[in-house]
Amino acid sequence: MCSILFCFKCIFLLENNRVIETIKRLGILYIIWSLIYLPYDIIHSKGYSVIKIIRLFFWDGNSHALWFLCGNIIGIVIVYLLLRFLDYRIILVISVLFLLVGCFKSSWAPIAFQIFKIQFSDVLGTRNGLFYGFPYVAMGMYLTKNRKWEGKPISGSIIGFAISLIALIAESMLLVVYYKTSSTILWVSVYPLTYFFFTLVCRIKIVLSVDKSRFIRKISTLIYVSHGIFLILFSGYQYMVYFLLVSIFATAFSVIIIKLSQRNGLRFLRYLY
Incomplete structure (x- = not known):
């Protein structure tokens, strides 16, 4: 669900040229609700180092639903800045690479360890604006700037969505049931699923x-x-x-x-x- 929201948010911003305004709005919303959750955070952050507390607030979104606001801001800022220097298609490719790294740090971690003998352990995490927000905001940017999908038959979106959904089921069965992955934050197949879902619902007219x-x-x-x-x-x-x-x-x-x-x-x- 959050992947879809990241994508839709970017499309709305680019079409209405309200990037800075929305970043400010999301920032204010994030600060206000962080203060509301603050009493709970104080109780549950006892023993945390100052660095960890700073990371929770400015990077992880306090581990509440607020992570989406924080991730949205970071993802939008990354795409907004990169658009000044790079073509939108290159930005999309870069974002997908970050998504893949995030997947190997998350749901695909058991396979990464088994095949490459690599076990990721870092302070960046995966549920944030870099590995989660950035790829999907970049997708929204791509869909806004490349409108070729609008002229294609809706059947293509339906088939693509169905195949992506089957791929997600297979991916989750493999990683959750067989590999017993402990993290289910990022999935490779959700990316094309989000793309085809968007191109599908955009053909549905709701007044x-x-x-x-x-x-x-x-x-x-x-x-x-x-x-x-x-x-x-x-x-x-x-x-x-x-x-x-x-x-x-x-x-x-x-x-x-x-x-x-x-x-x-x-x-x-x-x-x-």
């Missing part, structure tokens, strides 16, 4: 009013950044109960915040989304 579109954006953002609170509050429940409680409370919380932010004197709540 929504501006108000409904804005509401969906607001509530989806709020649910995403706030659900970590309810993951903490309801931890310990049986899986399905846990899922339902988090979903219901995160949605209700988001609706309430949006409604309150429309009132005079409470408009500052808009900074939460």
Whole structure:
């Protein structure tokens, strides 16, 4: 899901020329929600070195859902800067190389160790803007600048999506069931799957009013950044109960915040989304 969001975000930015504005918005959102999660982070970061705390905040996104905001900012900045010096196709190739390195540091780690006798151990991690955000933001950039896919039959997207989905199932079965990989953050087959998914859904016309579109954006953002609170509050429940409680409370919380932010004197709540 996050791979798709990275991709869509970049497409929106490049088409509307709002890169700097969006980086600022994401930065403010990240700082505000980091402060909200701060009490929990303080409790669970006891014994951490200063360097690790700095890395968590500026690189890993505090290990909450906020990692997506942090990764988005880093990925967008990388692509934005590289576009000043390199062709967008070269940037895409470079980003894919980073994705492959990330995969060998993540889900493909057992195979990397078995074949190449290499075991990655570094401070960079994989769920961040370099190995996760950058490749998918670069894909969004590529889809924006190369519009040839728009003139091709939708059947190509459907077939590509189906093949990529089968490849993902096979990849996950191989790595999770057979190799017992301990990390499932990055997958090779998700990359083409995201590409074909985007080219497929772009052919589907959904008519929504501006108000409904804005509401969906607001509530989806709020649910995403706030659900970590309810993951903490309801931890310990049986899986399905846990899922339902988090979903219901995160949605209700988001609706309430949006409604309150429309009132005079409470408009500052808009900074939460």
